[in-house]
Amino acid sequence: MLLTYKKFFLVLFFAAIYYMVPYAITPPLVKSEEIIRIAAVVNDDVISMYDLLARVEVAIATSNLPNSKQLRKQITPQILRAMIDERVQIQAAKRMDYTVSDQALDAAIKTLEKRNGGPPGSFDQFLKTNKLSKESVESQIKAEISWATIVSRRFRSSISVGEHEIDEAIGRLEDSRGKPEYLINEIFLSVDNKSPDPRIIEFADNLVAQLREGADFFSIARQFSQSASASTGGDLGWILEDQLPTEISSIVKNMQPNKVSEPIRTYEGFFIISLRSKRLALTANPLDTKINLTQVIVGQNNQPKSLQVKILDRLRTNSNTCEQLLKNSSGEVSQLSGSLGSFQIRDLPKDLQLLVSKISIGKLSQPLNYNNGLRALMVCSRQESSVSLPNREQIHLRIANKRMELLARRHLRNLRRQAFIDVRI
Structure with missing residues (x-):
């Protein structure tokens, strides 16, 4: 169940938008008798050391991070920053007379359980198994629901997308x-000056080391990233090379899928990039091509190798369709010969994928070793997959969402500036 729920707190049904900036926080050295201390005050709300430690436990349990004293010191400031933003968001919701109902919270939890393939009640079971504070986790979910709701209420009516903008996007x-x-995820750690705090550099290096040892990227991005993508585990979707900053694109284009970059320094801060996949934009993946395949196998009756090759050469010369191939080979090939049916190239073993991709329709391949004999393949038909542009409604929604995200970040930044924030650790 732990493996199933490592992304439990990331795939939230109600996606909030985070844009965190650093506060002057020194990593705490917390002793048991200090648990009732105040970690921070946000206007009239208090974040206690108990609240902070409970969230640290959640981060460690869901991210597969080592539970060490050194790591706790490193991650606590980033977690406190996120909790301060959550308080600001919930307070803004209250001023708009919005409070997350029990029904909305239950619906979000049920959605989480369903998306993770868990039965009803698996959310509570996960918390109990890992001895996590339900109150702490629910507070995080409520903040996300609240923020998504008030951002929609405040800005939805002010966002308009013109037809000419959709035309330009299509072009x-x-x-x-x-x-x-590139399909990438990001973790962003901001810095305020040209000479970043060495602790931030050390923290970034530590995150990369943990990620390469198996820590969950989605969970770590959710807990520590200071970008707008944090609420979705740093997921940026498919990004064109020229849409990335030069410092990042120069690294990403040389990465292999399923690898994590070193911390990448930009003028804004440090980025850690996970490359999930790469492709050519709006170009069909050859592995998605659907083919109908026929095979002939010879040499099953201790035939000499020279005779096997001669039979296949003759069939290659005299057969231009799969029907001709089966007719011409009758009585000379194994009973295992015949049609293999239709499927995508990606469904074939790796060693055959490249072979059938290069075979022309109606042409018999070169011989392949098969047990004590040889076999050859013929592609009977090929149906290339197609990639179409998003429709106008999808493009409209994409543009509107980007504007909503920008307005939400500005609104959170303004709320944070107006708030009284007193960090006490």
Whole structure:
């Protein structure tokens, strides 16, 4: 169950938008008798050391991070920053007379359970198994629901997308066809000056080390990233190379899928990138091509190798369709010969994928070793997959969501500036 729920707190049904900036926080050295101390005050709300320690436990349990004293010292400031933002968001919701109902909270939890393939009650069971504070986790979920709701209420009516903007977006997408595109996740750690705090550099290096040892990227991004993508585990979706900052694109284009970069320094801060996949934009993946395949196998009756090759050479010369191949080979090949049916190239073993991708329709392949004999393959038909542009409604929604995200970040920044924030550790 722990493996199933490592992304439990990330795939939230109600996605909130985070844009955190650093506060002057020194990592705490917490003793048991200090648990009732105040960690921070946000306007009239108090974040206690108990609240903070409970959230640290959640971060460690869901991220597969080592439970060490050194790591706790490193992650506590980042977690406190997130908790301060949550208090600001919930307070803003209350001023708009919005409070998360029990029904909304239950619906979000049920959605989490369903998306993670767990039965009803698996949320509570996960918390109990890992001895996590239910109050702490529910507080995080409530903050996300509250923020998503008030942002929608406040800005939805003010966002408009013109038809000319959709036309321009379609034109840009067409121009990008065939260019490199990357599916990436990010963790962003901001810095305020040209000479960042050495502790931030050490923290970034430590995160990379933990990620390469198996820590969950989604969970760590959710807990520590200071970008707007934090609420979705740092997921940026498919990004064109020229849409990335130069410092990042120069690294990403040389990465292999399922790898994590070193911390990448930009003028804003440090980025840690996880490359999940790469492709050419709006270009069909050859592995998605659907083919109908026929095979012939010879040499099952202790035939000499020279005779096996001669039979296949003759079939290659005299057969231009799969029907001709089966007719011409009757009585000379194994009973295992025949149609293999239709499927995508990606469904074949790795060693055959490249082979069948290069075979022309109606052409018999070169011989392949098969047990004590040889076999050859013929592609009977090929149906290339197609990639179409998003429709106008999808593009409209994408533009509107980007504007909503920008307005939400500005609103949170303004709320934070107006708030009284007193960090006491």
